[in-house]
Amino acid sequence: MLIQLEGVTKVYEVGTEKVNALGGVSLSIEKNEYLAIMGPSGSGKSTLMNVIGCLDTPTSGSYRLKGQEVGDLDDDELAEIRSAEIGFVFQTFNLLPRMTAFQNVELPLIYSKAHRRTRAERVWGVMDAVGLRDRAMHRPSELSGGQRQRVAIARALINNPSIILADEPTGNLDSGTGEEIMQVFEGLHRAGNTIILVTHEEYIAEHANRIIRLHDGLISSDERGVRGSSLGGPVGSAERV
């Protein structure tokens, strides 16, 4: 089992008030699953993603990633897990503005202490996978929204993570561009990656082969095999992954 959550809660304390962002979530995710998390605003989707992505630790309950209990780890150990196992894709891209696309994609390799000589080769590899080789030396401000999100995906892929986490990756894109990004994810899934993505849109969620719905910090439904048709759908440049 790749991911195993048991009774995970997350309580935020704001002043004297306590917010139960997650109220006891149990969930197992296997390798090469393509999972969509849905739910109304404030239902705890991002909180769950942060826990799974080791950006945050549960208030109570257990989270095992590849069998390792994450709750006991300190800041730096969490950072190392993020570096090796997790690739994040954000709604707002979160590229560093003063660096080129290439340098943005290379950055995780520097933190994971990849050897300098192999770095460029790997960066070009993922740039090809997202179809951005010819844009590599541009800064984010010189790229379109869709291209920026491709750079962000390339950055998430660069360390060959066990899980790719995407929190509303198409939220800032028009539907056409969003669809192109979804093609990239599909290609990645087909290539064996595990993908978890948060979305508000049913048509985006339908790309996944499992949909979890959250309500007030609890799982209200967990459907599998909703739609396998996209597997036979049009193939984008992500095919090469």
Add this chain to the structure above:
Amino acid sequence: MEFRETFVSALRTLGSHKMRSALTMLGIIIGAGSLVAVMSLIAGLNQSVTTQFQSVGTDIISVSKFPWVQMGSSEDYRGRKDITMHDSDAIESLPSIGLVAPNIHTRRGMSYGRESMRRVRVSGTTPEYETIDNYAVESGRFLTQFDVERRRQVVVIASEVSEKLFGLRDPIGKDMQIGGKKFVVIGILEEKGDIFGETLDEHVLIPITTFRKAFGSRRSVVVDCQPADGVSMERAMDDIRALLRVRRQVPRDKPDDFAVNTQEDLTASYKQLTGVLYFAMTGIVALALLVGGIGVMNVMLVSVAERTREIGVRKAIGARRRDVTSQFLIESVILTALGGALGIGGGAGIGVLVRVATPLPAATTPAAVGLAVGFSLITGIVFGVYPALRAGRLNPIQALSYE
């Protein structure tokens, strides 16, 4: 994260805020600059003073009415009696004293033919002065006992006087006017250079007896002397002091009303002067570095706040605390190192200017540069540590959701 990446990324950020970085560096520039400049000046002073002290001679005791270096208020020196030729004779008769050369001084205009000079130093003295005060004759001869006994109208002139009044002509045997009196030139002195910025080569020497007759005898005499062979400086000085206190009837409970000077007094007061300089410099440098350091800390805190989101992103993609901390620390050190480099450049520039424009041989020493580099780096570390630690400790989720 590797150092090289951190370094390049730090340069990139600083480069994107050039004005802010430059203003922040100002304090460091001033600190490092003044450190290097003052140390260059002191190095120059040291060098010129060493050569100047050599021209005075190490074993000379100079007895005078007032000390070479006056401390305290001028009140303390008022109403002192002159030192007389009789005092000089008495000192000469002390067994612990060797050579003695009484000397008296004034300033007079002088001329030869159409050439003239104003207010040149005229000294009346005896032949012993040549040895005691380190004079060397380039051509002709020095004063003799015979000149003194006969009160001869003869003069030994220093190199500038020879050049200015006689030009290419040979002055020896020529008649010249000093203060309206006629003198025959008998010798020319070797060049002596400057002491404390004043030339020693605009100077003429005449027999002390002639001086008293021509320019008046009511002047305090300076008695330059050396200890007798095998006698220590201290012993000779004590004897002179005891002798003069009796002769001048100084009461037991009163301090000397005369001065017994040695080169050591000069060295001591010089040390005091450079001590004051060092003290002032330490103050300036400490203040500038403090101000600069606070500026650096402020800018780094602003930078951390501005880049909160960036820090969140870096952490999300695998940066550990120390990766983020070292990134900001290196940035602040680059800032101060750059400021230090500019300051060192400026300070060394001031040193060069002083050397070119003044007689002071100012020189930038490796020690000064090393010190400035050290202080700059330390300032960067000390004042950069807090913002850097703060950056490293940021919670990634809060940082990512920072607007």
